[in-house]
Structure formats: C-alpha cells, structure tokens
Amino acid sequence: MSQPAAIHLSGVSKRYGRTLAVDDVSLSVAHGEVFGFLGPNGAGKSTIVKMVLGLTYPTAGEIEVLGQPVGSLAARAEVGYLPETFRFHDWLTASELLHFHARLARVSADVRSRRVRELLELVGLKDRANDRISTFSKGMMQRVGLAQALVGEPRLVILDEPTSALDPIGRRDVRDRIRELGECGVTVFLNSHLLSEVEQVCDRVAIIDHGSIVAEGKLDELLNAQEIELRAGEGAEAAARETLGEGGVRHINGRLRVRVANDDETARLIRRMIEAGVPVYDVRQVGDSLEDLFVRVAERGDV
Amino acid sequence: MSTHLIAFFTLREALRRRVVLAAALLTLGYLVLYGVGVWFGYRDLQETQGGPPGLTEGVVSLMLVGGLWSLNFIASVLAVFLSVGALSGEVDQGTLHAIAARPVRRSEIVFGKFVGFTLMLAVFIGVSASLMILIVAVITGEVVGASWSGPFLMLLAAMLLIGLALAGSSRLSALPNGVIVFTLYATALIGGVIEQIGDVLESAVMFNIGVFSSVLVPTRAMWDMASAQLATGGFAGELSAGPFGASNPPSGWMLLIAALHLALTLGFAVRAFERRDF
Numbered sequence: 001m002s003q004p005a006a007i008h009l010s011g012v013s014k015r016y017g018r019t020l021a022v023d024d025v026s027l028s029v030a031h032g033e034v035f036g037f038l039g040p041n042g043a044g045k046s047t048i049v050k051m052v053l054g055l056t057y058p059t060a061g062e063i064e065v066l067g068q069p070v071g072s073l074a075a076r077a078e079v080g081y082l083p084e085t086f087r088f089h090d091w092l093t094a095s096e097l098l099h100f101h102a103r104l105a106r107v108s109a110d111v112r113s114r115r116v117r118e119l120l121e122l123v124g125l126k127d128r129a130n131d132r133i134s135t136f137s138k139g140m141m142q143r144v145g146l147a148q149a150l151v152g153e154p155r156l157v158i159l160d161e162p163t164s165a166l167d168p169i170g171r172r173d174v175r176d177r178i179r180e181l182g183e184c185g186v187t188v189f190l191n192s193h194l195l196s197e198v199e200q201v202c203d204r205v206a207i208i209d210h211g212s213i214v215a216e217g218k219l220d221e222l223l224n225a226q227e228i229e230l231r232a233g234e235g236a237e238a239a240a241r242e243t244l245g246e247g248g249v250r251h252i253n254g255r256l257r258v259r260v261a262n263d264d265e266t267a268r269l270i271r272r273m274i275e276a277g278v279p280v281y282d283v284r285q286v287g288d289s290l291e292d293l294f295v296r297v298a299e300r301g302d303v
Numbered sequence: 304m305s306t307h308l309i310a311f312f313t314l315r316e317a318l319r320r321r322v323v324l325a326a327a328l329l330t331l332g333y334l335v336l337y338g339v340g341v342w343f344g345y346r347d348l349q350e351t352q353g354g355p356p357g358l359t360e361g362v363v364s365l366m367l368v369g370g371l372w373s374l375n376f377i378a379s380v381l382a383v384f385l386s387v388g389a390l391s392g393e394v395d396q397g398t399l400h401a402i403a404a405r406p407v408r409r410s411e412i413v414f415g416k417f418v419g420f421t422l423m424l425a426v427f428i429g430v431s432a433s434l435m436i437l438i439v440a441v442i443t444g445e446v447v448g449a450s451w452s453g454p455f456l457m458l459l460a461a462m463l464l465i466g467l468a469l470a471g472s473s474r475l476s477a478l479p480n481g482v483i484v485f486t487l488y489a490t491a492l493i494g495g496v497i498e499q500i501g502d503v504l505e506s507a508v509m510f511n512i513g514v515f516s517s518v519l520v521p522t523r524a525m526w527d528m529a530s531a532q533l534a535t536g537g538f539a540g541e542l543s544a545g546p547f548g549a550s551n552p553p554s555g556w557m558l559l560i561a562a563l564h565l566a567l568t569l570g571f572a573v574r575a576f577e578r579r580d581f
C-alpha cells in the first residue's frame with residue numbers, strides 16, 4: 001500500500017505540571033504534503049513540534065517520524081528544523097554555522113561548501129556570509145535559521161513560525177521556497193499564525209486550541225461554502241428561514257447571506273425558492289476566510 | 304559519532320569568546336609577578352647564613368608548591384565557569400535546539416562538552432605549570448617538581464569539577480548550579496582543613512568529617528596528592544603542609560574514588576540530560 005506517513009501522532013498528550021499543553025492529539029502528515037499547523041498563542045503548536053523532533057517527551061501516546069520511532073538518529077538525519085526562537089551560537093559566522101550543521105547532518109565533505117554557498121545566496125545573506133551572527137538583525141538571524149534547516153537536504157522540514165521576523169519580501173521568499181520544497185516532494189510542517197501564509201502554501205491544515213485539534217482537513221474543504229450569497233426576489237428570506245431555520249440568515253449589501261452546512265443544503269434551498277415562485281437571479285458561494293474560521297474556532301472551540 | 308564535533312565546537316567557542324585569551328593574559332601577568340617574587344625570595348634566602356642542610360631546596364620547593372596551588376585554584380574556577388551553564392544554560396537560551404534535533408545523541412553532547420572543557424584545562428594547566436617550573440628552575444637553578452604526576456592530578460581535580468558542573472547543568476540553570484558547585488568545592492577545601500586539625504587534635508570525628516568531604520568532592524584530595532608529589536625532601540614535605548597541602552597525603556585509593564566520582568557525575572549528567580525536555 002502507500003508508504004508510512006511522514007509524521008504520525010497517535011493519542012499524544014503532554015503535561016507540564018498542572019498545564020495540559022497537548023491533549024490526546026492524533027495526526028498524520030503524508031509524504032510530500034505541505035501541512036499547516038494553526039492555533040492561537042499557547043495552543044500547543046511548538047510543544048507538538050518539539051515532541052516530533054524528540055526534543056521533548058510526550059506524557060502519553062506514540063509518535064513516528066519518517067516511518068521510524070521518534071528521536072531515532074536515522075529519522076533525525078533527514079529532518080530539518082527551524083526553532084521558534086531561532087537563537088544560534090552567535091560567535092559563529094553565518095557560513096560557519098551552516099558548515100557545522102552540515103557536518104552534524106552528515107552532509108559529505110565534497111558538497112558541503114557548495115551547499116552552504118547556495119543556501120546563503122538563497123536566503124539573501126551572500127554578502128554577510130563571513131560576518132558573525134551576533135552582528136545580524138533579527139530577520140537576518142531567521143534567514144540563517146532557515147538556511148540551517150535546509151542544509152541537510154531534508155525529506156521533512158519542520159518550521160516553527162519561520163517568518164515571524166521577516167519583512168514582506170522575506171515572507172514572500174519563504175512562501176515561494178516552501179512551495180518549491182513541496183513540489184520537490186519534501187514534506188513541510190509549518191507552524192504559523194500567519195493565516196495568509198498558510199492559506200497560500202498549505203495543502204492541508206489543522207487548527208489546534210488548548211492542546212486539542214479542533215479542525216483538520218484540506219484547506220478548501222474547511223473553508224468551503226460555509227455561506228452562500230443570493231440575489232433573489234420577494235419571499236427569498238422567508239423561504240430561507242423556512243428551510244434552514246432562523247439562525248444564519250442575514251442581509252449584506254442588499255443581498256441575502258445564508259449559512260449552509262453543505263452543498264445538499266444549498267440545493268434544497270434553491271429548489272424550495274423555485275417551488276415557492278421566488279425568482280433567483282444569482283447564487284454564489286462565499287468562501288469563509290481562514291481568518292473567520294480561525295477566530296470562530298478559537299472563540300467557540302468548534303467549527 | 305558526533306562527540307568530536309561537539310568537543311571541537313566547545314573548544315572553538317572558548318577561543319572565539321576570548322575566555323582563553325583572558326585567562327592566558329591574566330595567568331601570564333600572574334607568572335611575571337610570581338617570577339619577581341621568586342627572584343627576590345631566592346636572593347634573600349642566599350644571604351641567610353647557616354640553617355639546616357637542604358634548606359634552600361626545601362624553600363624553593365615550597366615556593367613552587369605555593370605557586371602551583373594558585374594555578375590550581377585558577378584552573379578550578381575556570382573549569383566551573385566554563386561548564387556551569389553548558390547544558391541547561393544553552394537549552395534556556397535556545398541555542399541547543401537546532402543542534403539537539405540533528406542526528407546527535409544527548410550523551411554525545413554531554414561527552415563532547417566534557418572533552419572540550421577538559422582539553423582546554425589540560426592546555427591551561429600544562430602550559431602554565433611548565434612555565435612556572437621553568438621560571439623556578441631558571442632563577443634558582445633548582446629543578447623541582449619536574450614530573451607529570453603533579454599537573455596531571457591538578458587536571459584531574461579540574462575534570463572532577465567539570466563533571467560535577469555538567470551533572471548539575473543537566474537540570475539546573477547556570478546560577479543555581481554555580482552556587483551549588485562552588486559550595487561543594489568550598490566544602491572540600493574546608494573539609495581538608497578540618498581533617499588536618501582533627502589530625503593534630505587527634506579528634507576522630509573531625510578527621511572523619513574531613514575524609515567524608517574528600518570522598519564527596521575529591522578535588523582537594525587531588526591537590527593534596529599533587530603537592531605531596533611536588534614537595535621534595537622531608538623538610539619540604541613538612542613545610543608544604545598547612546595551607547598548601549595535607550600533612551599526610553591521601554592514599555592511592557583516592558585516585559580510584561576520583562575515577563568513580565567522575566564516572567558517577569558524568570553518568571548522571573547523561574541520564575538526566577537525556578530525559579529532560581527542551
């Protein structure tokens with residue numbers, strides 16, 4: 001059958017003293033997938049990432065990475081990681097840091113220098129290659145961190161808020177880079193609360209809140225047709241309320257906005273209107289924005 | 304195996320951060336001062352008429368032991384300062400996250416750092432002790448203390464402190480760890496003094512407290528063995544007791560205890576660090 005998932009968590013929990021940071025999370029990320037992991041501050045995103053890397057130990061549950069038990073050296077050799085804090089030994093130069101990580105990642109000596117040079121160019125630090133990291137701005141440190149994550153040609157890249165310190169151009173570069181990785185078959189696990197970023201690059205997302213996953217799926221499915229917008233004649237509103245109940249029906253800019261659960265419900269509503277002799281001029285699906293979804297989930301704790 | 308990468312990295316960090324440079328400059332200054340002291344001391348000694356036979360050799364040897372005692376102290380402080388924040392300090396700062404996520408065992412991080420710090424201390428003790436022996440030999444014409452065992456025992460003392468500091472650092476952050484390690488170090492020092500007093504007063508309790516403290520932290524015992532090796536002549540042996548050494552040097556068993564101590568602290572450091580969350 002298909003190969004094992006790139007990341008697989010089953011029933012993972014993490015307790016810090018009295019705080020339950022992660023609560024019984026099960027999750028699979030397929031090979032080659034660009035996976036977005038969203039959630040408000042303190043939701044447990046970084047904790048999950050650190051458990052996947054074997055930096056932190058789960059209180060309960062099982063984790064597999066690239067088909068190996070979490071923390072195994074073989075799996076780690078193929079993982080690249082950009083930590084949330086992106087703090088590195090700042091007495092090193094950018095080039096030295098990358099060389100060091102290339103060695104740790106077991107990159108063979110004959111390609112190391114070329115790889116380091118290419119990556120520094122990629123993240124826009126070619127001119128600063130031989131400057132110490134202590135002289136870098138925050139954004140430059142994050143760029144070095146990104147290059148560091150990619151230096152071992154990983155099959156799985158785990159980025160914990162990779163653009164938090166970047167300027168708009170840097171953000172776009174990172175987005176492009178993530179897309180490229182995805183196209184090359186690299187699995188990307190992206191922690192973020194930058195919704196537009198996730199919206200633009202991720203195949204699938206999960207939203208986590210208070211340590212539990214509250215929504216998961218393909219982005220377009222999650223955002224799909226939560227509402228439809230109608231331009232219709234007299235009696236449309238009454239028909240909608242009759243079909244779908246009182247809630248979720250309102251007027252916006254002279255149009256009728258109706259919340260529907262799925263496509264069947266939309267079809268039922270339109271049939272009903274036509275049966276009632278209500279002229280329907282225009283119907284369109286209004287995609288929920290990820291932000292709406294995020295806020296709704298974070299506020300209510302469900303979709 | 305990545306131990307050597309971490310060890311090399313640790314060495315390079317100390318060099319780059321000017322820790323070594325600062326220590327080297329200070330030690331050089333100290334050696335110059337020491338040389339001046341020995342020169343005047345030796346001149347006065349030669350003007351003294353009479354005295355028991357072997358006085359010159361004894362005093363010269365005492366001057367060397369005193370000098371090495373301060374080098375030993377500097378080495379101890381250096382060992383503790385280098386390693387108190389080596390593990391937890393770096394986890395707290397976040398600088399170890401990306402490294403520990405690489406195909407590197409936690410034990411390799413601990414051993415790598417241990418090896419790195421030990422090499423640094425070996426160079427420090429080797430160079431400064433050799434220079435000191437050379438200074439004394441050139442000024443006085445007496446070659447004393449020219450053996451490997453003294454500096455080796457000094458290094459062993461420093462390694463014990465590194466092991467202790469790494470064990471604490473596997474869980475504690477730099478400041479509380481530093482306080483604990485220095486307290487233990489002071490306990491060993493004071494324990495040595497109590498042991499001597501107990502010996503003089505023939506108080507078994509005091510003597511045993513002293514012995515217990517050297518088993519708990521054998522750094523002082525290492526120095527006592529070193530000074531006994533360095534002090535030549537029966538007369539010097541007696542003179543060098545007091546602040547710089549024990550009147551009766553520890554038995555060879557102490558070496559075994561030191562080795563066990565090191566194995567225990569490093570073993571604890573590895574186990575505790577392997578289990579900690581980042």
Ligand SMILES: Nc1ncnc2c1ncn2[C@@H]1O[C@H](COP(=O)(O)OP(=O)(O)OP(=O)(O)O)[C@@H](O)[C@H]1O
Binds near residue numbers: 019020039041
């Ligand atoms: N080392 C720790 N000790 C105690 N509690 C911790 C520790 N690390 C995380 N927590 C707690 O676990 C919860 C989840 O934290 P985590 O860092 O995973 O959140 P996050 O989703 O990454 O948030 P952010 O978006 O702010 O980065 C929080 O309540 C936090 O206080």
Ligand SMILES: [Mg+2]
Binds near residue numbers: 045046047084160
């Ligand atoms: Mg986080």
